Amino acid sequence: MKPPRFAYHDPTTRSEALALLDTYEDEAKLLAGGQSLVPLLNMRLAQPAHLVDINRLPDLADIREEDGYLAIGALTRHRDIERSPLVRRCSPLLAQAVLFVGHAPIRSRGTMGGSLAHADPAAELPTVLQALGGHVCVESRAGSRNIPAEAFFTGPLQTSLTSKELLVEARFPIAPPRTGTAFIEVSRRHGDFALVGLAAQLSLRENGTISAAHLALMGVAETPIRVQQAEAMLLDQHPAEELFNAVAQQVCSDLDPADDLHASAEYRRRVAGVLIGRALQTAAVQTSEVRYA
Amino acid sequence: MTTQIFGSPITRQEDQRFLTGKGTYVDDIDLPDMLHAAILRSPYAHARINSIDVSQAIELDGVEAVLTYKDLGVAAGPLPLLIPHPALTHPHTQYALAKDTVRYVGEAVAMVVASDRYVAEDAIALIEVDYEPLPVISPADLTDAVAPDTALIYADTPNNIAAHLVQQVGDVDAAFASATHIFHRRVQLDRSSSQPLETRGIVARFDTFEQSLMVWDSTQGPISIRNGLAVLFGLPAEKVRVTSPDVGGGFGGKMMLFYPEEVLVPLMAMRLGRPVKWIEDRLEHMVGSNHERGQVHDISIALDADGCILGLRDIFVHDTGAYCPYGIIVPQITACQLPGPYKLPAYYSDATVAYTNRTPVSPYRGAGRPHGVFAMERILDYAADQLGMDRAEIRFRNMIQPDEFPYDVGLTFQDGLPTRYDSGNYPAGLQRALELIGYERFREEQRQARTQGRYLGIGIGCYVEGTGIGPYEGAYISVDNHGEVHVATGVTTQGQGHQTSFAQIVAAELDIPVEKVHITTGDTQRFRWGIGTFASRAMVVAGNAIGQAAIAVKEKALKVASSILEVAPEDLELIEGRVRVKGAPARGLSLAALSIASNPIRYAYGASAPDLPAVLPAREGPPLPQGEEPGLEATRFFSPPHATFASGVHAAIIEIDIQTGIVKVRKYAVLHDCGKLVNPLIVEGQIYGGVAQGIAGSFYEHMDYDDNGQLLDASFMDFLMPYATEIPHMEVDHIETPSPINPLGVKGAGEAGCIPVAALMAAAVEDALAPFGAKVDHMPLTPDEIRKLAQSQ
Amino acid sequence: MRENNPQEKRLIQLRVNGVRYKQEVETRWLLSDFLRHKLHLTGTHVGCEHGVCGACTIIVNGAPVRSCLMFAVQADGTEILTVEGLAGPDGALHPLQQALHDHHGLQCGFCTPGFLMAIYAFLQDDPDPNMSDDEIREAISGNLCRCTGYQGIVAAVRHVLAQRAAASTQAEASTVVGGESA
Secondary structure (H helix, E strand, O other), rough: OOOOOEEEEEOOOOOHHHHHHHHHHHHHHHEEOOOOOHHHHOOOOOOEEEEEEEOOOOOOOOEEEEEEEEEEOOOOOOHHHHHHHHHHHHHHHHHHHOOOOOOOOHHOOOOOOHHHHHHHOOOOHHHHHHOOOOOOEEOOOOEEEEEEEEHEEEEEEEEEOOOOOEEEEEEEOOOOOOOOEEEEOOOOOOOOOOOOEEEEEEEEOOOOEEEEEEEEEEEEOOOEEEHHHHHHOOOOOOOOOOHHHHHHHHHHHHOOOOOOOOOOOOOOOOOOHHHHHHHHHHHHHOOOOOOOO | OOOOOOOOOOOOOOOOHOOOOOOOOOHHHHOOOEEEEEEEEOOOOOOOEEEEHHHHHHHHHOOEEEOOOHHOOOOOOEEEOOOOOOOOOOOOOOOOOOOOOOOOOOOEEEOOOOOHHHHHHHHHHOOOEEEEEEOOOOOOOOOHHHHOOOOOOOOOOOOHHEEEEEEEEEOOOHHHOOOOEEEEEEEEEHHHHHHHOOOOEEEEEEOOOOOOOEEEHHHHHHHHHHHHHHHHHHHHHEOOOOOOOOOOOOOOOOOOOOHHHHHHHHHHHHOOOEEEEEEEEEHHHHOOEEEEEEEEEEEOOOOOOOEEEEEEEEEEEEEEEEOOOOOOHHHHHHHHHHOOOOOOOEEEEEEEEOOOOOOOOOOOOOOHHHHHHHHHHHHHHHHHHHHOOOOHHHHHHEOOOHHHHOOEEEEEEHHHHHHHHEEHHHHHHHHHHHHHOOOHHHHHHHHHHOOOOEEEEEEEEEEEEOHHHOOEEEEEEOOOOOOOEEEEOOOOOOOOOOOHHHHHHHHHHOOHHHEEEEEOOOOOOOOOOOOOOOOOOOHHHHHHHHHHHHHHHHHHHHHHHHHOOOOHHHEEEEOOEEEOOOOEEEEEEHHHEEEEEEOOOOOOOOOOOOHHHOOOOOOOOOOOOOOOOOEEEEEEEEEEOOOOOEEEEEEEEEEEOOOOOOOOOEEEEEEEEEOOOOHHHHHHHHHHHHHHHHHHHHOOOOOEEOOOOOOOOOOOOOOOOOOOOHHHOEEEEEEOOOOOOOOOEEEOOOOOOOOOOOHHHHHHHHHHOHHOOOOEHHHHHHHHHHHHHOOOO | OOOOOOOOOEEEEEEEOEEEEEEEEEEEOEEEHHHHHHHHOOOOOOOOOOOOOOEEEEOOOOOEEEEHHOEHHOOOOOOEHHHHHHOOOOOOHHHHHHHHHHOOOOOOOOOHHHOOOOOHHHHHOOOOOOOOOOHHHHHHOOOOOOOOHHHHHHHHHHHHHHHHHHHHHHHHHHHHOOOOOO
């Protein structure tokens, strides 16, 4: 399984990269970590005339705190996210989720930008972005814009990026104090894409009521979906098992997943409900734990 | 005496090169001027080929040749049918490249030879084939493939039935008529395949000066390949050499004569006068290398009031895929091994071998035994449950007893010889397995777990495995004048540690360090008679040939020494690589010296030459007596009278998360009997690997075909092989009931690990989900299916 | 050379197992193929070419990587360690290689280089030597083995972890014995 021919470009500046995208548009594919794209090339399922390797672009790999967001450059490797004390402090949910991305060698090369732009409906990082209501910053020759998560993921392996645009950064709202998180996946083998998975984050006020709830599911729809109805049910309540079960039931009945080789729609619906209950329970327990930088 | 080497769990001689990346697998071979091949494979499961246009492909720079059926020349005939059988009334094999019809997705249609594989694949993409789709036989229910009104894959093969094999013992009708209890079950195992980490591959080079063909092939049977190629290309066999280099796993799928590429690559090497290499990629392997495991059984059992078997009737359909290159070996083995360790006074087996528009089927580790065991163990479990009897108890009640050997099952085994169990102790095996798994205390554990909302289940699986079939294997052993011992045999190695275990046999006999014994397997230039490594036979058949050859070398050493030392052979002993006089150990000669002395030329050379007397005793008669040969060497063959029967019992405790259907194996125990163990470390390694494949076949691996014969999980993304996280720790214990029919007393062990796993996992799932009335008749199971089982009532 | 099928080439420089290489390579050539067929380092194996089996795992700039999912041109300027670079210059086996041997952690050997490099990388992170078997299995998941059932591989990793724990206890003990605080 060898890749087809392509014209290879490895720009060293952002403007070069954007110029290439501007010229070649959908004849070009961006190569970041390659962990999703290269298998497709090897299987000749993708046959782009132009391959734009952005690994040499400077200033696209960083992790920093800015304006209440955890800003992560598009070329930041999962491996670096995994090891970052800043990520652990600012977004424990992201720190948990990244451990589920494939296996270590995949995480050495895979990038935040690549994962988001590839937009697999069962992928971890898109789900976290969706859950937390983060956004991506994209650039083109025409300028730059921010796209919130809910507008970014438009379908399976589809985003609202145009072919002239380069995702340069992802921003995750920083978790407030008294926040607990849970990231759960049900997969057939360790490291596989999830059959069903979810990202959950709960934050409490001093009086113990829920000040913020973030819940997103993966593997149950064409994109990771944020379950805002469930979040609304949780807001201002005290964490409690009955509440979580009610939320789970509600979510379950609203889902409309698809059948595939590995699991039926029914399975995904039911298991989503199970995971919600478990995740909320875990997150609630965690809210009382202190986090260190 | 040195420490007991035979039976010792020594670490392996061959590891160094594998650990340091210096193994030579077929894709590691890089020859000057070498070309690379790629195959165009059918995307349709059944289609007529109206035309093939290769004009664009051939024009592509870097392409040396493009081949379709019309270019095959001497290779245009159908590929051989291995192991014909009278019941195989409608055999069909494919052509090296499809002639006018393709019958499975993956069937080879054209071949490109180019400067590298990248370019070859570019050329493949430029070949235009005009296919006319035909009706596809790829039903969800295998029995539909042979239903009366089903479309035909072959016009001359009614109902798509390749063979119908009926075997019976005793009077089954009478047994059922007189039975107190009759139970029936329909059970099914689904397709999977060997999936070694190394895919197939072949490199061929024709030396025009020597007029000789050299082939490196990752095959399990190079001698047959060599003989077949010699005949096909009209070359003297001596001018064809086929070698299996280091092979990265076989598990049955690399045992064929021939896969198309094994003909095409040498053909092109000869035509182009340049070496040609073809390495299968994983996507090709999914559809282009043989599958196995698909069968559906209707099994009925007749029992008396005590739960003892009076008779068994098993009617099954076996999926052979689009062709049957390997005859009907797999269903034959299923039929013969289904009875297992139990006494079946009457047994009726009816096998229908069905063609489907899917990849052809040939043995995959277990080779039909997992299917037979699945059917037998499932019906026994069901019967036990219905009778309110413990599942282990019904097995004890029906087992052949240790004093009932030899036990004739009454059927003809895959080697055409009687299925006659030679030795074993099945009750002791079951007892030990139950101890290992903690059977007694499990019920209480299970009960307690249920109070906590946890679902644990236990399953046991018993099997008997015919191993060590003939017809024969051979070995050549020679001692060189450094005292190094060189052994060559025709079987091959794909990880079984033959370089060590075979060496142990020789080292034990000659009483030398195992490091001094050098084993070559699978090179027709080094040994040209034999068949190959498959069917758990290498240790039994080749091992015994090696043992016999080693004894012959020892005898010769004593004889030569006797002549030089002028002492009768009975007064000599071979100790630590030296033949010495009993009671006077200072008088002796090393094997190296004897090797020199055994060649009665006038000049003795070699490091050990000075050990020999300067003047050898004068003797009457020719220096090389009539009937003798020079050199300290021997060639021997071993041909077993019939199979020797290994056995075992596995047991496992699993836990099921009933809300997600995810299974965790909490404990896994194996009781194994393969007679005498040459190297327990290696045997256990084989068991662990087999169990892992068995677990894979229970919960992960599954060839998912749709109605159009398309393989839906055609890569490792969707065809799931287990990682370390999916496989449990395994405990293994052994019973040794030596084989009475071979000198070493060994039985085969290569396939044992996977045989009972699907059966016991099905049992364990049922047991865990008993509160829900779960019944498992079909493996593998997905988490979705397991979750549903916990919903039923 | 190839007029109607032009293959663009780039000159790349990299260090593999401490040896400097400078070679032209076609831009679409995978790093796995480059190592195996251009540098003739055939120890790195190819099992699937879609990133699942791990047989092609190598170390690039200190991190484990699937060489079948990288283009050779992307390795320009990198430091690579493959299985051929694990043993000492005198041929002495790396403790990990020795452990796999001692615990029968290999049979056909095809997955072995990938496992060695993946485990090597994992050990670099100084994992907790008291980790459970389940945790060891998680650490080595990502590499497929079809022969061993993983039993010997897990045992080998367990052994190496124990060795490292013993070594560090010894090191601590000797610093204390030295009388000065470390």
